[in-house]
Amino acid sequence: MELLPLLLACSLLFTVAAPARDITSVCASQIRDFPHRNSSGLHLTLHHPQSPCSPAPLPSDLPFSTVLSHDDARAAHLASRLATNNDAPPRRPTSLRKKAAGGRFDDSLATVPLSPGMSIGVGNYVTQLGLGTPATSYAMVVDTGSSLTWLQCSPCVVSCHRQAGPLYDPRASSTYATVPCSASQCDELQAATLNPSACSVSNVCVYQASYGDSSFSVGYLSRDTVSFGSSSFPGFYYGCGQDNEGLFGRSAGLIGLARNKLSLLSQLAPSLGNSFSYCLPTSASTGYLTIGSYNPGQYSYTPMASSSLDASLYFVTLSGMSVGGSPLAVSPSEYSSLPTIIDSGTVITRLPTSVYSALSKAVAAAMGGAARAPAFSILDTCFEGQASRLGVLAVGMAFAGGATLKLPTRNVLIDVDDSTTCLAFAPTDSTAIIGNMQQQTFSVVYDVARSRIGFAAGGCS
Incomplete structure (x- = not known):
């Protein structure tokens, strides 16, 4: 999955970023960044991928030709999802092995081929999501073309990319739970990720999210409390990533807003309503994502x-x-x-x-x-x-x-x-x-x- 975001010298609108000495004051003036809920829904701040105020930075030397290359991969995969005959070759098999600290406990998750998926790319916008009890905030990419929300999880038994802030630690949350293979949400993974679910030897459901640029995230389907500011929603289903390989930038993971039972929108709809709105900002400002009521x-x-x-x-x-x-x-x-x-x-x-x-x-x-x-x-x-x-x-x-x-x-x-x-x-x-x-x-x-x-x-x- 390519989830990259912050500070690109060549920017999508190629707006020149503020000088380094001014970044703090510029970003301070954009702090509508506190998620809140009122009568018109849940409000989150969106950051442009190249904004110096984004919580998930892009490599500063990423060429714009690379941005376009990733964008072309994403467009090609969107097209392939609508093709009646997808003859693309499967991904290489992936497997996870969990080793307890100092021990040899082995919980083999899965070894299955991954089908091609979408390139998330450098074009996606970034916001903050809280997870766990007590809640910790994570920088997440927002995507209307994906369904499953996932983020990198400790102990990250195979591979985790460098991210802004600490990894999510399920052991530190009093409300965390894994999802068994018999759960209906496990069956929903095929539609949500375009890959079949798998099952660990300890009967934990395994998700596999793969993307068009050969990036992927594999881990445990899990359930915990998701929060935005002071608003919390228990029993949220998401992916707890243990093998996350590819071009993810420094974001913690992805928020899926597509039309699927496992998307963030669908899971919050009973509380907030089945709609969302956004304004995608330029690199010189901030925008918003609102879930729920609108004018x-x-x-x-x-x-x-x-x-x-x-x-x-x-x-x-x-x-x-x-x-x-x-x-x-x-x-x-x-x-x-x-x-x-x-x-x-x-x-x-x-x-x-x-x-x-x-x-x-x-x-x-x-x-x-x-x-x-x-x-x-x-x-x-x-x-x-x-x-x-x-x-x-x-x-x-x-x-x-x-x-x-x-x-x-x-x-x-x-x-x-x-x-x-x-x-x-x-x-x-x-x-x-x-x-x-x-x-x-x-x-x-x-x-x-x-x-x-x-x-x-x-x-x-």
């Missing part, structure tokens, strides 16, 4: 579409696009020619090839005399200069039911280095994806109870 009047809505190929992902129907108020020169049917996922962890929006080609031509025309630059990784519509200096470029995205996103320049162009900016869209012939570059600073609500998704401008302010 319905502020949004324009599109129905959640569905796919029999994957019931856990969130689908929408794109119905039109425009540049500078002029519709693209493509037929209406082209927009819905592919299934379209809205995803918090994919950075670059993927469009059907014909739609992308029309968008690319229209943007190039709207840029006037801007000199073209060579393609950069998966981005092939590039210009010399920085986005902020190339004038105003407005792109509209319309969805079934009348919902719209009116994208300003910052949501359309992305600076890939000091002298080049590129269109933050890419073509696809398989699965279209509405990525987080286009969602940044908008309030987006996932009203699962009413099967609709809403958009509103100015969400992070």
Whole structure:
């Protein structure tokens, strides 16, 4: 799994971070970071992956080409989940062996092939989650494309990556319990992780979460009290990771918000309601994640579409696009020619090839005399200069039911280095994806109870 986050010199919006001497004061001004619950739901602070205030840092020398490579792996896996025939080879077998300190106690968990999974990538946003009794806070990546919440657990019998803060220690929690293989939640793991569950010799259920970049987490399905500020929810099911290998950055694990019985959303729905909303911030600010009630009047809505190929992902129907108020020169049917996922962890929006080609031509025309630059990784519509200096470029995205996103320049162009900016869209012939570059600073609500998704401008302010 690639769960990376904090401080990247080349940033997704490539906003220059504050000088080191100012970081403390900058971050102090962003402390809406205390989770709290009120009549309108549970509120958490979200951090951009490249924010200097993020609790889970990224390597400072990570090239932006690597960001795009990880993003392409994630997009490829999302597409593979919708393919009717997935012929990808299985992962190498993985096994865990638990050794008591100074002893030879051996609890062999499992040795099974892991199927390919999703690249979590550097595009995911970070928040804080409390676990155990007494509660300890952990920096977690938030992902609408994943179901199972998991984090690294002591004693970490095989492998744990370096994380910000201590590992979760189940022995220090008075409310921790493992989940037996006979539990219904163990049966749910196949749908939640796309891998079968396994069973230890001591009858403990074993989860296996694998991702498209060969990263994975394997461990015990467990139950404990999850908390956000002063609000706690007992009996929360999650993965207690004992073998966590790959590009995880310094986050402790992942929060899954997909449509599955084991997701955080589904487990908290009886207490908070079956909806969540977020505003994904730029690297220069903070955003939020709210689980529960929201103000319905502020949004324009599109129905959640569905796919029999994957019931856990969130689908929408794109119905039109425009540049500078002029519709693209493509037929209406082209927009819905592919299934379209809205995803918090994919950075670059993927469009059907014909739609992308029309968008690319229209943007190039709207840029006037801007000199073209060579393609950069998966981005092939590039210009010399920085986005902020190339004038105003407005792109509209319309969805079934009348919902719209009116994208300003910052949501359309992305600076890939000091002298080049590129269109933050890419073509696809398989699965279209509405990525987080286009969602940044908008309030987006996932009203699962009413099967609709809403958009509103100015969400992070």
